[in-house]
Amino acid sequence: MTTDTEIQAPARVERRTGQASWTTTVPAWVITTLSVAVATGLWEFFGRDVNPLLGTYPSAIIKAFFSMLQTGRLQDALIQSSQPFIVGYIVAAIVGIPVGLLLGRYRILESALGIYVTAGYATPLIALVPLLILWFGLGFMVKAVVVFLLSFFPICINTWFGVKAVPKTMIEVGTAFCASQTAIMRGIILPATIPYIMAGLRLGIGKAVIGIVIAEFLTAISGLGGIIITSANSFRTAEMFVPVILIMVLAVALTALVGWLEKYVAPWQSEITGHDSV
Amino acid sequence: MTTDTEIQAPARVERRTGQASWTTTVPAWVITTLSVAVATGLWEFFGRDVNPLLGTYPSAIIKAFFSMLQTGRLQDALIQSSQPFIVGYIVAAIVGIPVGLLLGRYRILESALGIYVTAGYATPLIALVPLLILWFGLGFMVKAVVVFLLSFFPICINTWFGVKAVPKTMIEVGTAFCASQTAIMRGIILPATIPYIMAGLRLGIGKAVIGIVIAEFLTAISGLGGIIITSANSFRTAEMFVPVILIMVLAVALTALVGWLEKYVAPWQSEITGHDSV
Amino acid sequence: QEAWRHGIVEAKGDSGFLFQAAEGGFDDKHGINIDMVQFTGGPTALKALIAGDLDSFEASPVIALSALHQGADVKIIGCDWPGMTYTVFSGKDIASAADLKGKTVGVSAPGSLPDIFTRLALEASGLANTDVTFANAGGSADRVKAVGGGVVAAAASSSEFAIDADALNVKPLLKGVEVTPQFLKVCIMTTGKKIAERREAMTNFLAAEMEGLAHAIANKDAMLEVARKVGHLPEDDKTAEFIYNEALEYKAINADLAIPLEKLQWVDDEMVKLKFLDGNADTKKFVDDSVRTEALARVKK
Amino acid sequence: MAHLEVQNITKSFGTHNALDGVSFNVEKGDVVALIGPSGCGKTTALRIIMGLETATSGQVKVAGRPVSGCGHDRGMVFQHAELLPWRNTLSNIGYGLEMKGMKEPELSRTAMHYLELVGLTPAKDRRPHQLSGGMKQRVGIARALAIDPEVLLMDEPFGALDSQTREGLHGELLSIHAKTQKTIIFVTHDLDEAVMLADRVAVMHAGKISQIIPIELERPRLDMRAIRTSAEYSRKRTLIWEALHDAGVSAAA
Amino acid sequence: MAHLEVQNITKSFGTHNALDGVSFNVEKGDVVALIGPSGCGKTTALRIIMGLETATSGQVKVAGRPVSGCGHDRGMVFQHAELLPWRNTLSNIGYGLEMKGMKEPELSRTAMHYLELVGLTPAKDRRPHQLSGGMKQRVGIARALAIDPEVLLMDEPFGALDSQTREGLHGELLSIHAKTQKTIIFVTHDLDEAVMLADRVAVMHAGKISQIIPIELERPRLDMRAIRTSAEYSRKRTLIWEALHDAGVSAAA
Ligand SMILES: Nc1ncnc2c1ncn2[C@@H]1O[C@H](COP(=O)(O)OP(=O)(O)OP(=O)(O)O)[C@@H](O)[C@H]1O
Numbered sequence A, B: 001m002t003t004d005t006e007i008q009a010p011a012r013v014e015r016r017t018g019q020a021s022w023t024t025t026v027p028a029w030v031i032t033t034l035s036v037a038v039a040t041g042l043w044e045f046f047g048r049d050v051n052p053l054l055g056t057y058p059s060a061i062i063k064a065f066f067s068m069l070q071t072g073r074l075q076d077a078l079i080q081s082s083q084p085f086i087v088g089y090i091v092a093a094i095v096g097i098p099v100g101l102l103l104g105r106y107r108i109l110e111s112a113l114g115i116y117v118t119a120g121y122a123t124p125l126i127a128l129v130p131l132l133i134l135w136f137g138l139g140f141m142v143k144a145v146v147v148f149l150l151s152f153f154p155i156c157i158n159t160w161f162g163v164k165a166v167p168k169t170m171i172e173v174g175t176a177f178c179a180s181q182t183a184i185m186r187g188i189i190l191p192a193t194i195p196y197i198m199a200g201l202r203l204g205i206g207k208a209v210i211g212i213v214i215a216e217f218l219t220a221i222s223g224l225g226g227i228i229i230t231s232a233n234s235f236r237t238a239e240m241f242v243p244v245i246l247i248m249v250l251a252v253a254l255t256a257l258v259g260w261l262e263k264y265v266a267p268w269q270s271e272i273t274g275h276d277s278v
Numbered sequence C: 001q002e003a004w005r006h007g008i009v010e011a012k013g014d015s016g017f018l019f020q021a022a023e024g025g026f027d028d029k030h031g032i033n034i035d036m037v038q039f040t041g042g043p044t045a046l047k048a049l050i051a052g053d054l055d056s057f058e059a060s061p062v063i064a065l066s067a068l069h070q071g072a073d074v075k076i077i078g079c080d081w082p083g084m085t086y087t088v089f090s091g092k093d094i095a096s097a098a099d100l101k102g103k104t105v106g107v108s109a110p111g112s113l114p115d116i117f118t119r120l121a122l123e124a125s126g127l128a129n130t131d132v133t134f135a136n137a138g139g140s141a142d143r144v145k146a147v148g149g150g151v152v153a154a155a156a157s158s159s160e161f162a163i164d165a166d167a168l169n170v171k172p173l174l175k176g177v178e179v180t181p182q183f184l185k186v187c188i189m190t191t192g193k194k195i196a197e198r199r200e201a202m203t204n205f206l207a208a209e210m211e212g213l214a215h216a217i218a219n220k221d222a223m224l225e226v227a228r229k230v231g232h233l234p235e236d237d238k239t240a241e242f243i244y245n246e247a248l249e250y251k252a253i254n255a256d257l258a259i260p261l262e263k264l265q266w267v268d269d270e271m272v273k274l275k276f277l278d279g280n281a282d283t284k285k286f287v288d289d290s291v292r293t294e295a296l297a298r299v300k301k
Numbered sequence D, E: 001m002a003h004l005e006v007q008n009i010t011k012s013f014g015t016h017n018a019l020d021g022v023s024f025n026v027e028k029g030d031v032v033a034l035i036g037p038s039g040c041g042k043t044t045a046l047r048i049i050m051g052l053e054t055a056t057s058g059q060v061k062v063a064g065r066p067v068s069g070c071g072h073d074r075g076m077v078f079q080h081a082e083l084l085p086w087r088n089t090l091s092n093i094g095y096g097l098e099m100k101g102m103k104e105p106e107l108s109r110t111a112m113h114y115l116e117l118v119g120l121t122p123a124k125d126r127r128p129h130q131l132s133g134g135m136k137q138r139v140g141i142a143r144a145l146a147i148d149p150e151v152l153l154m155d156e157p158f159g160a161l162d163s164q165t166r167e168g169l170h171g172e173l174l175s176i177h178a179k180t181q182k183t184i185i186f187v188t189h190d191l192d193e194a195v196m197l198a199d200r201v202a203v204m205h206a207g208k209i210s211q212i213i214p215i216e217l218e219r220p221r222l223d224m225r226a227i228r229t230s231a232e233y234s235r236k237r238t239l240i241w242e243a244l245h246d247a248g249v250s251a252a253a
């Protein structure tokens, strides 16, 4: 063996991992943008051949978008839809996370109430809308309730499963230091469950979106869901796609927001996993 | 200090943990049964006062259930609904899990395709059913596709997030032993992600149920969803609740089945967490 | 001003008539404020009516009949659109109703207006119910698309879709006004409880409706303007005009809201025949004509 | 009455008996070293004393009261540190204090004190995954010391440390013990550490205590180099060594 | 050309320099012990050699080829064992073999062989969470040995083991080395272990190698008791001890 502890001229930095280098150097948003651009381009190209009463293409949608902006119709509908959406979703998060934590932590609650959460998630809610109308009327409230009911369950269930996946050894740290039940919940279970809660919140967004649209279809027609229905009924396909795509874009943005929130409230998570969050 | 290494008469077994003893001794199913019995009782009591065109109560539902059993209507509907349900759900699992694994593992795929999964999950699918009808007709196929589309996303997204939550240190074991990308995927990522996949599969069941009901509402009316909408339109509320509750019960049973499956494919999980799975 | 919540199902080109009372200022004139609430489905709206969230609701009586047969506290208080402006559309390759034999026909939910109308229209053209397969092909526009897309051979929908018939690759095969003249398309409904509680406002509401409809019938431009505004229709839209012409041509619309009792009974009988309803009923007891009579007097004054 | 009484404890995992009738008493202020081959049940014994695991039979008493669950009277250093991944070094050290109900600014001040004690001041703000193995272990030690328990249970606390750091911490532990007369049970594989720190060394083998060897070195043991060359030191070191090697035979008998 | 060349490696985590210019060469068949205070960068160095971490600057060559990522030529024993929780003991040991492409029945046979070697035959079917700390570590050792790599990188492999088990494994390692002439780098905090096993002891301090001390004890080193009483043994033990204590001073200079 030869020893060589003298400092040599610094060698060039070598970055070689298993993956090809360009995948790590090109930022994610560039790839995403490219991918969306290509998809949009293909749609534009092939979409133009389709009967406009049945299908449409991006530039027609953009045109419809601007004309709906000008009349203010889109903004009004967006405001109309977003109020029950926001209220329903936020209440679902505020109620769903603690309920999920409790269900996961206490066997007795799980045995007594878990079945309703499982059953509630799988209930064809759409069939129960008339009952909801009976209790909550036709306006803001029933829509917020439908959004709440649809987004509550994925948030609650994911949290619940997350708690059950917390390793015993971690909880034992709390037990060993005589942490109270509340302290274990807040100081150990909650942070350890954050990835699951965040997954639940993201899944919840998708469900909340479906919720608001269903509510606007099945109760008094209004908001973005109302535009979808009215446009579909008069074969203004491009117009119909404006709210559909707007909803998609907003949902994707909200999902990204939750991802950002996760990095903010649980910065250690992405460090441990070595991934950026979505 | 006195030392005492001789064996004394065995002391009585003492089982004292933080929790009260009866919660650990009464089996979970007893609590669940009691809870459901109480809820049913309350419903029966208060449900009788509601206008029968709008609401109903358990004994009326049971009566309707038996009369529908006798005519064979319920069995036929169940068989009709379960075929597209099973096909759609199983394909969603078969496609959703690998896609989720790939999205979570490869940055480039995630950047390029992740946005479509997020967007697809948040698309008001109900608005696109007419389009699906044009492509897949009104029969079995379109129903299976709707079930697939609704259950694919939670399964895929949960798997995806699960992969992102796998600790780096675990993957490094694979890297250190020069495991191929496939081997890391199959031998490390997949088992480490199982709790998330299972959560996704359970969430998927709920969505699949909604899917089959929506499909049976919006395309050729058939199956359990068909009974729901026909009964709802003719204001036979008790009859409407029979398939609603049957679907709920089946979904709860399927969810339990997935829990059992998790114990079977990932027995270590409940050992590590010290919990029984749901 | 007293608020009045009135529900309607999926207004399209016809909104120039339906919204005239609310949009044309006739409600203000009678000291009420009509709040028009739109629904995609009749049964949900009817349940909202029964639950008390709506004050009145207009739709095909077909929706209400099964509830009425089960003793629901629903009353028909006027019929603004008795004429059956409904059409069975078919693919271009279908020459006559007979060609539909063995094919699939698109309807919406069993027992709903399109379903019953299609069955009766086919029957009137000599096709038995068993000669075709019925399938749910979604909402009114979706059913037409399904015909154009070849998913179903024919489907019933509102006649206004005839305007886009060529583009949609469909053709009007059977017109309701011709094959089922007895069919009653739209009536206004409320509950007995509401009549007792808000008789005065209801009278004003019906009066406003009567004046609104009369104004729309007399002023095509007013009708088109409201239709454009409410339906967000583009300038080149032709549906509203089509509906206007059709309504006048077939006298489908009735500004005095008279309730054609014999037509109502006919619909009920046919539904019993089709087994959508059990047992016969005297449809007169579903009707309360008194409010309308008072409103008529108020309008004449 | 002894401060800590372990009475005929057994523990089985399925068919495997991890502990097979373990009894010993520890007087207040005594330091006991638990030594024995890998898998003989040392961690299990400590976990039962801590109340993290319920014994299959037998019981544990602290100050005459039977142990059930946790207690601020006992503090635990885990074999694998078990830090909370979302807390940085300082707040991991402060965890036990928080659970005891200590409030700021006392909390930070106390935690800082123990942070310095284990020599981690520069790593104050790092999270566990940014610490080396030995650093994590030191955080675990500081966390348990910080709550100032009457009984300290330490599972291989100095296992992954270099000799210098280790000796520094030995010194700290001895001086803490001299000041506060804590009752300490610690697991080690190092004979020198056992003799240097303990009043009694309990040799375990296959779920049983095979021998308890008293160490008659005077306290306070300040001059470690002097102790290391003493006759008692090397005699007892040899005795333990033999006990470890013989244990297999006697336990099998 | 040396078998393993570490050329002026640095590694920074944020502003913290974990490695600050580390260079050394290891000839084929040499055994090198890495010793140094907690947090000085031993694990980081091993991880870079294994290809688990990319150096901020500098490079590593094995048999002349620069290292990028993994290679069956190197096998790693992790400081925290890092077993796969879903595999039982036997199949954790077999993991590396599976990755190398070995098939049944050879796979099981080889894994069984190493299972016996580390004395875990009775715990063959248990999962990691059912193993004691030392047992886990032994599984980690067996897993790395099983793939029979040219270069063995061991991060505190014997840290949590009792002296008997530890000596048994020392003996096994020496005899494997004698038979196969593997190149071995291992991290330890135990001077005796370093002298007994290594040909060279590299003393690290604060991200730098401060001294490399050659051990001139003849191989094979079969009679451990005899070696322990030799003059070279105690001379080198003292030398390393001093190097560790001086390291702080020289590195600071
Ligand atoms: N991912 C990381 N992020 C930030 N700092 C890190 C990271 N990994 C290691 N370090 C720091 O790098 C330094 C060297 O760590 P390393 O694990 O190599 O030490 P070590 O010599 O193995 O110590 P020990 O003997 O305690 O295991 C430490 O100060 C540690 O805090």
Ligand SMILES: Nc1ncnc2c1ncn2[C@@H]1O[C@H](COP(=O)(O)OP(=O)(O)OP(=O)(O)O)[C@@H](O)[C@H]1O
Binding pocket: D013, D016, D017, D018, D037, D038, D039, D040, D041, D042, D043, D044, D045, D079, E123, E126, E129, E130, E131, E132, E133, E134, E135, E160
């Ligand atoms: N949860 C468990 N399930 C099954 N067996 C277990 C479990 N925990 C421990 N054991 C077994 O009990 C025995 C004692 O384990 P313990 O951890 O107490 O050993 P130890 O003396 O601390 O060993 P080490 O020095 O290696 O840490 C071992 O054989 C171990 O495999």
Ligand SMILES: [Mg+2]
Binding pocket: D042, D043, D044, D079, D155, E132, E133, E134
């Ligand atoms: Mg142990």
Ligand SMILES: [Mg+2]
Binding pocket: D132, D133, D134, E042, E043, E044, E079, E155
């Ligand atoms: Mg290390």
